[in-house]
Amino acid sequence: VSSIDVEALAARVLAGERAALARALTLLERDREVALQLDAAFGRSGRYACTVGITGAPGAGKSTLVSALLAEATARDQRLAVLALDPVSPLTRGAILGDRLRMESAAADERVFVRSMTADARAGGLSAVTPLAVRALEAAGWPGVLIETVGVGQSELDVVEAATTTLVVLNPGWGDEVQAVKAGLMEVADVFVINKADREGVEELQHDLERLVAAWPARRWRPPIVRTVAHQRLGAAETWAAIGAHRAWLEQRGELAARRRRFLELGLRALARERFDAALQEVLGSAAGESLLQRLASGEISLPAGSIELAARAAQPAAG
Amino acid sequence: VSSIDVEALAARVLAGERAALARALTLLERDREVALQLDAAFGRSGRYACTVGITGAPGAGKSTLVSALLAEATARDQRLAVLALDPVSPLTRGAILGDRLRMESAAADERVFVRSMTADARAGGLSAVTPLAVRALEAAGWPGVLIETVGVGQSELDVVEAATTTLVVLNPGWGDEVQAVKAGLMEVADVFVINKADREGVEELQHDLERLVAAWPARRWRPPIVRTVAHQRLGAAETWAAIGAHRAWLEQRGELAARRRRFLELGLRALARERFDAALQEVLGSAAGESLLQRLASGEISLPAGSIELAARAAQPAAG
Numbered sequence: 299v300s301s302i303d304v305e306a307l308a309a310r311v312l313a314g315e316r317a318a319l320a321r322a323l324t325l326l327e328r329d330r331e332v333a334l335q336l337d338a339a340f341g342r343s344g345r346y347a348c349t350v351g352i353t354g355a356p357g358a359g360k361s362t363l364v365s366a367l368l369a370e371a372t373a374r375d376q377r378l379a380v381l382a383l384d385p386v387s388p389l390t391r392g393a394i395l396g397d398r399l400r401m402e403s404a405a406a407d408e409r410v411f412v413r414s415m416t417a418d419a420r421a422g423g424l425s426a427v428t429p430l431a432v433r434a435l436e437a438a439g440w441p442g443v444l445i446e447t448v449g450v451g452q453s454e455l456d457v458v459e460a461a462t463t464t465l466v467v468l469n470p471g472w473g474d475e476v477q478a479v480k481a482g483l484m485e486v487a488d489v490f491v492i493n494k495a496d497r498e499g500v501e502e503l504q505h506d507l508e509r510l511v512a513a514w515p516a517r518r519w520r521p522p523i524v525r526t527v528a529h530q531r532l533g534a535a536e537t538w539a540a541i542g543a544h545r546a547w548l549e550q551r552g553e554l555a556a557r558r559r560r561f562l563e564l565g566l567r568a569l570a571r572e573r574f575d576a577a578l579q580e581v582l583g584s585a586a587g588e589s590l591l592q593r594l595a596s597g598e599i600s601l602p603a604g605s606i607e608l609a610a611r612a613a614q615p616a617a618g
Numbered sequence: 619v620s621s622i623d624v625e626a627l628a629a630r631v632l633a634g635e636r637a638a639l640a641r642a643l644t645l646l647e648r649d650r651e652v653a654l655q656l657d658a659a660f661g662r663s664g665r666y667a668c669t670v671g672i673t674g675a676p677g678a679g680k681s682t683l684v685s686a687l688l689a690e691a692t693a694r695d696q697r698l699a700v701l702a703l704d705p706v707s708p709l710t711r712g713a714i715l716g717d718r719l720r721m722e723s724a725a726a727d728e729r730v731f732v733r734s735m736t737a738d739a740r741a742g743g744l745s746a747v748t749p750l751a752v753r754a755l756e757a758a759g760w761p762g763v764l765i766e767t768v769g770v771g772q773s774e775l776d777v778v779e780a781a782t783t784t785l786v787v788l789n790p791g792w793g794d795e796v797q798a799v800k801a802g803l804m805e806v807a808d809v810f811v812i813n814k815a816d817r818e819g820v821e822e823l824q825h826d827l828e829r830l831v832a833a834w835p836a837r838r839w840r841p842p843i844v845r846t847v848a849h850q851r852l853g854a855a856e857t858w859a860a861i862g863a864h865r866a867w868l869e870q871r872g873e874l875a876a877r878r879r880r881f882l883e884l885g886l887r888a889l890a891r892e893r894f895d896a897a898l899q900e901v902l903g904s905a906a907g908e909s910l911l912q913r914l915a916s917g918e919i920s921l922p923a924g925s926i927e928l929a930a931r932a933a934q935p936a937a938g
Binding site: 333334337338340341342343344348355371382429430433472534558562565566567568570571573574575576582590591594595597599600601602603604605608609612613 | 883888889
């Protein structure tokens with residue numbers, strides 16, 4: 299891809315061409331050098347989107363909720379994009395959610411854009427690629443972006459925390475819900491969605507969440523608790539309203555700019571970490587890394603001293 | 619803490635004093651400068667432990683399994699240490715598992731050493747502190763260390779993957795087990811433990827796991843599937859045997875050294891990342907970081923270009 303091609307592609311994305319946007323997202327995913335040029339063009343667009351991060355344990359019904367929210371958006375004649383994050387499996391080296399492709403092909407409606415992004419979550423790749431993808435969607439004029447994660451790993455938490463509004467999806471009957479609180483998932487919630495709310499245990503879960511929210515610091519946003527049966531589209535309107543209420547609260551408090559800043563900070567940090575991790579890996583695979591590991595194994599240097607040497611070498615690409 | 623104190627403390631740890639070990643672990647947790655001196659002394663001991671990482675979803679019964687394995691160890695008159703990892707809650711800034719203290723105080727047996735380690739999992743702190751703690755336990759002469767994680771986040775996966783043997787704890791009736799496979803948890807397993815095996819659905823889970831293991835690459839270790847009812851100590855002997863079988867396989871293949879190397883590599887990388895992340899945070903909080911964010915928000919620079927500038931500043935502490 300030459301520089302001229304990239305500039306022409308960026309112009310087509312800014313003009314709202316869907317095929318150009320799809321191509322740009324593929325390039326952002328695969329090639330960080332091209333990403334540098336593309337993102338520079340997108341950043342000058344001055345366009346912003348509100349993002350909604352959706353997280354929760356595997357099987358909680360996040361994809362179904364996304365489908366219900368897409369239907370809600372089109373019923374309201376609003377345009378909505380979806381970024382579905384697919385971690386790459388370290389074992390198979392392939393993306394693990396082939397069913398996402400079906401979701402993409404189903405999005406024939408002009409008011410909807412669905413895209414899955416693939417990266418190695420273990421290497422923090424999803425945290426790095428997501429802000430780039432969001433900025434591409436913004437530049438293409440999408441006013442709202444749902445970001446759906448697969449699991450509840452660190453990388454996913456970073457991603458959803460960078461969103462304007464974060465939805466945490468839970469199910470009734472999860473046993474000891476306090477365990478989920480312990481896992482840190484609850485603290486990122488701006489809206490709690492009790493999905494599969496037609497199941498037994500919904501009152502207990504509602505009660506647990508109400509107690510949790512009641513203990514929130516007073517000046518903090520108190521996350522509303524919404525019940526959904528996403529596969530029947532029940533509760534989609536209420537979820538939509540809760541997202542809107544949170545956004546209004548942020549606007550009223552002048553907090554939207556702070557969220558935007560957090561998004562940019564997390565993007566900067568994720569990309570910086572990605573480069574640093576790649577440099578660490580390169581040093582560890584080199585003769586210098588071999589020597590370092592041998593001196594460490596023999597007790598000649600300590601683990602912290604070794605890590606300082608490793609970081610210093612990683613910061614000097616020429617010495618790698 | 620002066621240097622002389624630290625050297626005296628290290629000597630007492632090497633002599634096997636329990637109180638000195640407990641004090642050293644606290645210092646390693648809190649102060650990376652002291653850690654540098656302590657770890658240098660521990661690294662010269664030339665002692666190694668076999669480590670067993672235990673992971674699985676919250677509520678799967680990991681702590682109960684650890685208790686059952688401790689009982690199994692003492693029944694065999696073997697010495698065993700436990701590191702229980704407690705992520706710090708970003709909301710409360712406190713450790714989230716107070717019940718761990720009970721577990722520690724219960725360990726009155728001389729052949730057992732139980733310790734919880736606290737760090738901010740979101741900042742990768744657990745990945746950094748765990749190898750330091752393991753090296754302290756090794757230096758103190760503990761031949762085996764169980765490492766118990768709270769959840770299944772990225773930080774926890776890094777930690778258990780650095781272990782000699784990794785146990786993945788599952789429960790029957792978890793619904794779509796394939797979801798767990800997708801979450802990447804299965805790929806780190808050296809031993810599958812079906813805990814709460816007296817519950818319905820155990821045959822289905824066993825069958826699912828057998829199919830999964832059958833699809834493993836041929837040269838890879840095939841994880842045995844063990845059934846336990848940990849709160850009744852059922853299956854603890856089988857779990858112990860499965861851990862031993864995996865270790866014997868590693869020894870026979872000459873793979874123990876490779877696992878040791880991976881442990882040291884992950885430790886180096888985690889400590890290097892921890893320092894880098896702290897430096898990034900410092901730059902972002904400085905006037906230079908403020909200027910960077912403003913230029914990014916205005917479209918003057920791109921996200922990737924900003925991340926390169928950020929990383930360069932983070933690598934030069936004087937310019938921070």
